[in-house]
Amino acid sequence: xxxxxTSGFIAVNMGNPAIEIExxxxxxxxxxxxxxxxxxxxxxxxxxxxxxxxxxxWNAYRNRTAFRGDCGVTTWLMRIAINLIRDHTRNxxxxxxxxxxxxxxxxxxxxxxxxxxxxxxxxxxxxxxxxWEATNALSDRQRTVFLLRFVEELEIPEIAQSTGLxxxxxxxxxxxxxxxxxxxxx
Amino acid sequence: xxxxxxxxxxxQCIAGQTSSEERHHIAECPKCRSQVDRFAGTMATFRxxxxxxxxxxxxxxxxxVRVAPATHPSRFPVWRWAAVAMSIIVLGLLPHLGGREEPxxxxxxxxxxxxxxxAFMNAINLHLARTVPAPMERMMIVVxxxxxxxxxxxxQ
Numbered sequence: 001x002x003x004x005x006t007s008g009f010i011a012v013n014m015g016n017p018a019i020e021i022e023x024x025x026x027x028x029x030x031x032x033x034x035x036x037x038x039x040x041x042x043x044x045x046x047x048x049x050x051x052x053x054x055x056x057x058w059n060a061y062r063n064r065t066a067f068r069g070d071c072g073v074t075t076w077l078m079r080i081a082i083n084l085i086r087d088h089t090r091n092x093x094x095x096x097x098x099x100x101x102x103x104x105x106x107x108x109x110x111x112x113x114x115x116x117x118x119x120x121x122x123x124x125x126x127x128x129x130x131x132w133e134a135t136n137a138l139s140d141r142q143r144t145v146f147l148l149r150f151v152e153e154l155e156i157p158e159i160a161q162s163t164g165l166x167x168x169x170x171x172x173x174x175x176x177x178x179x180x181x182x183x184x185x186x
Numbered sequence: 187x188x189x190x191x192x193x194x195x196x197x198q199c200i201a202g203q204t205s206s207e208e209r210h211h212i213a214e215c216p217k218c219r220s221q222v223d224r225f226a227g228t229m230a231t232f233r234x235x236x237x238x239x240x241x242x243x244x245x246x247x248x249x250x251v252r253v254a255p256a257t258h259p260s261r262f263p264v265w266r267w268a269a270v271a272m273s274i275i276v277l278g279l280l281p282h283l284g285g286r287e288e289p290x291x292x293x294x295x296x297x298x299x300x301x302x303x304x305a306f307m308n309a310i311n312l313h314l315a316r317t318v319p320a321p322m323e324r325m326m327i328v329v330x331x332x333x334x335x336x337x338x339x340x341x342q
Contacts, residue, residue: 037240046243124231131232149201150229151236156202171203179197182225 028057034152035077041147042085044136052088056081071161078152078162082144089140127185134184138177145170146177191218200225 035056040049059080060067067076116124135143144163148154156174160167191199191208199208200222212218 033237033240033244036244037236040240041236050243124235127228128232128235131228151233153233171201174201175198175203178201178225179194182193182197182200185225185228 024057024061027060031073031077032057034074035081038078038147038152039081039085041135041151042143043088044132048088052081052084055084059084072158074152075154075158075161078148078154079164082162085144086140130185131181134181137184138180141165142173142177142180145173146181149174190215196221 032053036049036053039052039056040046043049043052056077060077067073071079135146138146141163145159145165148159148162149156154162156167156170159165159170159174163170165173189211191211195208196218198204199212204212212222
């Protein structure tokens with residue numbers, strides 16, 4: 001029977017740490033870009049996104065034996081990431097002595113647009129900045145649902161499993177997010 | 187007569203909440219289809235560029251796989267520590283905030299000193315007439331005197 005990366009990681013024998021860590025490394029390599037992309041788009045801070053992504057994989061490693069396969073691995077990881085983002089946001093709300101965090105412009109300038117003319121690159125940069133600011137203006141739930149649907153391309157049932165919402169609630173948040181962003185983009 | 191879909195209807199179509207008639211209309215109407223395609227194209231570009239940015243970041247600083255949390259294990263918010271510290275300080279200062287301590291008791295307490303000079307002199311004479319200091323008077327009750335000891339030697 002072919003041993004996939006995912007099944008190997010989840011079903012690994014605890015008795016051999018070397019095999020476990022090797023599988024975990026491949027597991028992280030496989031899913032790190034997706035998780036980091038989603039977290040970065042959610043929190044708008046690359047350093048923070050890397051920290052939360054590390055925590056996400058740490059939690060996944062710690063709870064690997066509890067994963068029963070009732071959802072996809074991506075859905076499971078996104079659920080962990082969403083909870084970490086929510087905890088971080090909740091803790092920051094109590095830090096009233098800090099200034100309100102603005103979207104860091106250096107995070108959204110100079111998008112890596114390749115193989116196009118400078119004029120087109122400027123137009124794309126402007127468009128991406130508009131999308132970036134438009135997603136920042138959404139509520140936390142709308143942003144989460146929107147990013148899971150249009151950035152991570154999860155289906156509605158997967159988004160519902162990741163967020164803990166019903167599919168109807170996901171549809172409502174998704175519609176409101178799309179309407180809001182379309183209005184801002186013009 | 188406007189046969190185009192409204193802004194909200196197109197948003198619902200983009201969100202995947204559309205009827206078969208609307209899907210058919212979008213397929214047939216260039217204007218409505220262009221709005222749907224434009225949003226889809228924008229998001230596809232956003233997704234692609236975001237992924238490139240992440241891959242560039244990882245390539246510049248590849249993460250070592252650490253089987254440990256990146257954040258500090260203690261997630262006790264700072265404000266809670268401040269509240270605990272304040273409570274300790276307040277509890278520590280409370281005993282000292284109740285007022286002046288009472289002066290050590292003296293044999294002739296000034297608080298109970300008689301008001302007139304004669305009464306005051308009588309109190310002094312009473313004190314000087316004691317054979318046993320006042321604090322020890324209670325102890326003398328349990329001390330057996332010679333008169334209470336019978337000839338047999340047992341205490342009564």
